[in-house]
Amino acid sequence: IMNKFKQIHQQPNKEAAIKVLHAFYDKWNRVYNYVIRNLKDIEPDLLVFYSYPKQIRSSIYSTNMIESFNNVIKRKAKAKAKAEFPTEQSLDTFIGIQ
Incomplete structure (x- = not known):
């Protein structure tokens, strides 16, 4: 199918x-x-x-590019200590830079 x-x-x-x-x-x-x-x-x-x-x-x-980008973000965000993202804005900035 x-x-x-x-x-x-x-x-x-x-x-x-x-x-x-x-x-x-x-x-x-x-x-x-x-x-x-x-x-x-x-x-x-x-x-x-x-x-x-x-x-x-x-x-x-195709969602392959989107899925790939999401995996990169997850991997890099997990590698950083959560203390580096004290606010939602700091995480948004990090994602924007990536």
Whole structure:
């Protein structure tokens, strides 16, 4: 099912993606009714990355960069003593610098 879902993001434009998405709905609705209902509710948000240039689309729908950045922040924040962040503002400053 994930391989079929990934095909939506691999389409050249939004119209093609909508066709693939609706075919996905038709194929999997009986088996995964709850999931398909939820996807239909968020469909406009699901395809919003097609509003951006093709060169940056993969970075928008992929969370790999975000997850990587969060891991770096967690690792560096744990390495510092908690006393170095006496306020929330000091932690925000540290994260901003990173």
